[in-house]
Amino acid sequence: MNSDSDLKHSQSPVSPAHDARVQDRRKFLFKLSIAINAFIGLLIATPVIRFLLGPLRPKGAYDSWISLGKLADFPEGSTLLAFFRNPTTNPWDGETGNVACYVRRQSNDSFTVFAVNCAHLGCPVRWFPQSQLFMCPCHGGAYYADGSRAAGPPERGLFSYAARVDGDTLMIQAGQLPTLANQARLKSPGDCPGRSTANTNFQLVKEIAPCTKAPNAGTNEPTIG
Amino acid sequence: MHESSKRWYERTYDWVESRVQLADFVRDSSAHPVPSKTASWWYVFGSASFVLLLLQVVTGILLATIYVPSAGQAWNSLEVLNHQLPLGWFLRAMHGWGSNFMVAVVLIHMMQVFIFGAYKFPRELTWLLGVCLLLMTLGMAFSGQILRFDQDAYWGLGIGASITSRMPIIGDQAVHLMLGGPIIAGATLSRFFALHVFVLPATMLAFAGLHVWLVLKLGINEWPTPGRLVRRETYMKEYHELTHRDGIPFVPQAIWKDAMFAAAIIFAVAFCAAVFGPFGPTGTPDPTITQTAPRPDFFFLWIYSALAYLPPSVETPLIFIAPVIGLGTLFALPFIAGIGEKSWYRRPVGVLTLIVVAVGLATLTHLGTYAPWSPHMTAWTADEIPDRLVHGSTPLERQGALIFKAKQCHNCHALGGLGGQRGPALDTVAAHLTEDQIIRQVIQGGGNMPAYGAALSPPEVTAVVAFLDTLHPPNQLPATDASRSIAETDKPAFKEPVESTKP
Numbered sequence: 001m002n003s004d005s006d007l008k009h010s011q012s013p014v015s016p017a018h019d020a021r022v023q024d025r026r027k028f029l030f031k032l033s034i035a036i037n038a039f040i041g042l043l044i045a046t047p048v049i050r051f052l053l054g055p056l057r058p059k060g061a062y063d064s065w066i067s068l069g070k071l072a073d074f075p076e077g078s079t080l081l082a083f084f085r086n087p088t089t090n091p092w093d094g095e096t097g098n099v100a101c102y103v104r105r106q107s108n109d110s111f112t113v114f115a116v117n118c119a120h121l122g123c124p125v126r127w128f129p130q131s132q133l134f135m136c137p138c139h140g141g142a143y144y145a146d147g148s149r150a151a152g153p154p155e156r157g158l159f160s161y162a163a164r165v166d167g168d169t170l171m172i173q174a175g176q177l178p179t180l181a182n183q184a185r186l187k188s189p190g191d192c193p194g195r196s197t198a199n200t201n202f203q204l205v206k207e208i209a210p211c212t213k214a215p216n217a218g219t220n221e222p223t224i225g
Numbered sequence: 226m227h228e229s230s231k232r233w234y235e236r237t238y239d240w241v242e243s244r245v246q247l248a249d250f251v252r253d254s255s256a257h258p259v260p261s262k263t264a265s266w267w268y269v270f271g272s273a274s275f276v277l278l279l280l281q282v283v284t285g286i287l288l289a290t291i292y293v294p295s296a297g298q299a300w301n302s303l304e305v306l307n308h309q310l311p312l313g314w315f316l317r318a319m320h321g322w323g324s325n326f327m328v329a330v331v332l333i334h335m336m337q338v339f340i341f342g343a344y345k346f347p348r349e350l351t352w353l354l355g356v357c358l359l360l361m362t363l364g365m366a367f368s369g370q371i372l373r374f375d376q377d378a379y380w381g382l383g384i385g386a387s388i389t390s391r392m393p394i395i396g397d398q399a400v401h402l403m404l405g406g407p408i409i410a411g412a413t414l415s416r417f418f419a420l421h422v423f424v425l426p427a428t429m430l431a432f433a434g435l436h437v438w439l440v441l442k443l444g445i446n447e448w449p450t451p452g453r454l455v456r457r458e459t460y461m462k463e464y465h466e467l468t469h470r471d472g473i474p475f476v477p478q479a480i481w482k483d484a485m486f487a488a489a490i491i492f493a494v495a496f497c498a499a500v501f502g503p504f505g506p507t508g509t510p511d512p513t514i515t516q517t518a519p520r521p522d523f524f525f526l527w528i529y530s531a532l533a534y535l536p537p538s539v540e541t542p543l544i545f546i547a548p549v550i551g552l553g554t555l556f557a558l559p560f561i562a563g564i565g566e567k568s569w570y571r572r573p574v575g576v577l578t579l580i581v582v583a584v585g586l587a588t589l590t591h592l593g594t595y596a597p598w599s600p601h602m603t604a605w606t607a608d609e610i611p612d613r614l615v616h617g618s619t620p621l622e623r624q625g626a627l628i629f630k631a632k633q634c635h636n637c638h639a640l641g642g643l644g645g646q647r648g649p650a651l652d653t654v655a656a657h658l659t660e661d662q663i664i665r666q667v668i669q670g671g672g673n674m675p676a677y678g679a680a681l682s683p684p685e686v687t688a689v690v691a692f693l694d695t696l697h698p699p700n701q702l703p704a705t706d707a708s709r710s711i712a713e714t715d716k717p718a719f720k721e722p723v724e725s726t727k728p
Binding site: 093144 | 379380389509513517519532540631632673680
């Protein structure tokens with residue numbers, strides 16, 4: 001047990017080499033070891049950062065066209081809640097891999113598919129067919145049947161998915177949570193002839209652009225006088 | 226004492242101590258002198274925060290033995306904890322109530338050190354670490370709410386993603402990073418699990434350790450005395466004199482209050498856990514269930530309220546600028562006001578700021594508990610129109626009351642205290658709006674009310690207006706348009722309208 005009580009006061013062994021050359025070499029090797037560790041650290045950090053940035057994808061890369069069901073499932077003039085499985089899911093996602101949306105069929109081949117997520121902060125809006133309103137339970141956003149803003153804090157109308165009719169199937173372009181960052185497209189103020197794509201009723205464009213050769217085109221000339 | 230005369234545990238102690246050599250450090254730390262006035266009940270919140278952190282670690286580890294961090298299974302594993310494992314519900318309740326107590330005690334601790342001027346020289350770094358610890362405590366509360374993977378957690382993530390998406394330029398990619406993919410799903414839960422269970426607790430323990438180390442090295446903040454100013458040149462000397470002239474050893478003379486309070490807090494957590502039980506989980510995190518009204522946990526209600534009241538035009542800038550200003554102020558505080566007066570008697574700006582912030586947060590939190598801005602989504606079927614409001618009404622008026630229900634007017638407008646508070650209560654609407662004004666309001670909306678012109682047929686408008694026109698106090702006539710009665714009884718003063726004076 002004597003050795004135990006000595007531990008506390010034991011001195012480190014006297015270094016055999018005290019001359020300046022050896023010390024200089026050790027200082028240099030110490031700096032070198034730091035430099036090597038920094039280099040190795042950077043080397044490891046690169047794949048780690050790439051791994052952490054894994055969820056990043058080019059704009060729209062998560063989206064794909066998926067079937068929402070038969071046209072007959074959506075009677076004309078109705079707005080119905082519909083579900084689909086997100087195109088990219090993992091087996092352990094469970095029910096969170098499902099997505100809900102509202103399908104509004106205005107006429108035979110005219111569909112609008114709204115996201116359930118409120119344009120304010122993403123809460124699930126509820127459709128009330130009696131008053132023809134979508135109401136949000138969180139901060140009281142309200143939207144008309146066509147998705148336009150009716151009241152409350154949202155700055156814009158409901159988010160919508162691009163939709164087209166493929167034979168007897170309703171297809172939508174979906175794949176990511178609709179937010180202001182990926183859905184903040186402004187509706188064209190006018191229905192420009194030739195701009196609307198075939199099979200869709202969407203006039204969603206990247207930005208507001210003046211209609212070319214519009215029949216009742218507005219004018220940029222001053223109206224005073 | 227001779228070695229052989231020692232008992233076995235004394236020998237074991239010596240054997241360990243001769244290796245770790247911690248006894249001197251512990252003895253010095255415990256016996257270090259503190260100013261006698263700091264042996265106060267005001268100084269117990271820091272140690273209580275640390276004790277609660279340890280409690281959270283222990284209960285968290287116990288929960289982790291059962292919890293499944295998988296989006297498809299997490300909710301079920303919570304149900305198993307709640308209902309199938311003996312006292313699983315109690316551990317969940319301890320962890321949930323422990324979290325509430327921890328946020329509360331950390332906030333009280335922060336208010337106390339602010340009002341006592343403890344952030345001033347030389348304790349600036351202690352304050353900065355404390356601000357980080359507060360942020361991490363809130364981060365733990367938010368990520369913990371997500372791990373309780375229910376409807377509130379799911380839509381809370383949706384709100385988080387929506388806020389993130391408002392970041393200029395990088396919003397879209399920031400959402401993907403936050404969610405770990407394109408939607409709220411398994412990857413989202415897994416990354417918040419990693420945050421809640423590894424990253425944040427490890428960082429918090431390290432920061433809290435350093436925080437306590439600084440308290441040991443720099444000494445506990447002395448009780449503020451008006452007129453005793455902090456000066457960088459003389460403070461250390463003055464503090465040394467204070468502790469050595471008027472000081473008492475921390476153990477046992479000051480620590481007993483910390484220990485008492487820690488015991489009381491732990492008992493309070495256990496008591497609340499046993500009496501009130503665990504939090505949730507609410508409904509399954511199924512995004513196809515839209516019949517839900519998500520609410521954040523208590524300590525985030527103020528944000529929920531603030532987001533309801535911010536005007537849309539300033540919402541996005543404020544969401545990003547306000548936290549920067551707020552946190553910037555907290556971090557800059559010890560460098561702006563690092564010297565000078567510590568006493569609250571001579572710091573009116575500090576005291577007023579604290580009161581305004583505290584009252585503001587409390588008011589927003591209180592509003593968040595009943596959310597008057599949210600429509601009551603079930604009021605149109607669940608809430609009744611009081612009998613007295615339809616008593617003796619005509620068939621048309623009664624039909625109007627039915628339409629009031631059937632068209633969800635009740636979701637936003639209260640009658641007899643029942644229904645939504647989004648719009649004004651309509652109990653006396655006829656006393657201050659004329660029939661024409663009511664018709665206009667119903668058809669065109671406005672003032673944050675949707676236009677119902679398209680959703681109501683003309684007979685329905687007639688009926689609902691007839692009903693609303695009966696809603697006035699018994700001793701007060703309904704509002705009428707004075708010009709209308711003139712128009713009905715008298716002939717117009719001029720046969721032709723007055724011509725415009727414009728050419």
